[in-house]
Structure formats: structure tokens, C-alpha cells
Amino acid sequence: MSEEIGLTRRQALGAMVALCGAGAVAAAGATPAQAASRLKVRLSQFPTLKKVGGVANVGVLAGRQVAVVRTGKKMYVALDRTCPHAGAIVSASGSGWTCPAHGSQFDLDGDRVSGPTPTGLRKLKTRRKRGVLTVSG
Ligand code: FES
Numbered sequence: 001m002s003e004e005i006g007l008t009r010r011q012a013l014g015a016m017v018a019l020c021g022a023g024a025v026a027a028a029g030a031t032p033a034q035a036a037s038r039l040k041v042r043l044s045q046f047p048t049l050k051k052v053g054g055v056a057n058v059g060v061l062a063g064r065q066v067a068v069v070r071t072g073k074k075m076y077v078a079l080d081r082t083c084p085h086a087g088a089i090v091s092a093s094g095s096g097w098t099c100p101a102h103g104s105q106f107d108l109d110g111d112r113v114s115g116p117t118p119t120g121l122r123k124l125k126t127r128r129k130r131g132v133l134t135v136s137g
């Protein structure tokens with residue numbers, strides 16, 4: 001399987017683990033009906049978002065894995081975890097994001113740091129109200 005899509009066994013396993021983790025998180029924080037055009041994220045359900053610099057994989061929006069980063073006391077950034085280079089799913093690592101396919105690096109806000117990716121991660125629109133972050137494309 002991994003040879004057909006050009007990933008090593010380790011890269012494919014990493015992608016599957018990331019997808020399973022995101023799915024479990026999605027089950028806790030969003031309903032399937034919300035997966036279409038908006039993703040409602042109840043922030044209290046993601047303990048890692050209690051601190052500035054915290055990161056959580058919050059679910060799926062229009063087929064894309066979404067992560068939220070707390071960037072300030074009341075500020076959050078939502079990112080499409082799809083690598084702009086060739087579509088692998090990036091994972092949080094250290095103080096940013098790493099693509100398992102070809103090694104592109106992104107900072108915590110999703111901006112490009114290094115590697116073959118032509119751009120940073122796609123930033124999604126957010127609106128916070130009463131402890132719920134609504135993420136849309
Ligand atoms: S798919 Fe991410 S660096 Fe190539």
C-alpha cells in the first residue's frame with residue numbers, strides 16, 4: 001500500500017496515527033453535521049488550548065484536518081493541516097508543524113519555515129463566542 005502512493009511505511013503509519021487521533025478528537029468536539037461548512041469547537045473540551053501556545057487537532061472541515069493554536073489570551077488560529085506541497089497531513093512538533101512526507105517545516109502559526117512547500121499552511125476563518133470557536137473555510 002505505501003509503495004503505491006510514494007510514502008515509506010513509517011510515513012504512512014504516521015499519517016494513519018494522525019488521522020485516527022484527529023478523528024477521536026473530532027468525535028469529542030464536533031458533530032458530523034458540523035463537518036460540512038463550519039466546525040464548532042467547544043474550547044473547554046481541548047485542555048491543551050488552555051495555555052497560550054497550546055495546539056489541538058479539533059476535527060474535519062470539508063474533508064480537511066483542522067488544528068487550532070492558541071496564540072494569545074483570547075486569540076486562536078485555525079489551520080488546515082494539509083501540506084501545500086503534496087497534500088500530506090502535517091503534525092505538531094516542537095514549536096511548529098512538520099510534514100512527514102518531505103520534511104517541510106512550519107511555525108506554530110502555520111507560516112513556512114523550510115522545505116519544499118511553496119507556502120505556509122492555509123489559515124481558516126475563526127469566530128469565538130461564549131467559549132465556542134467557529135471555524136469556516
Ligand atoms: S507533502 Fe509536505 S513537504 Fe511534500
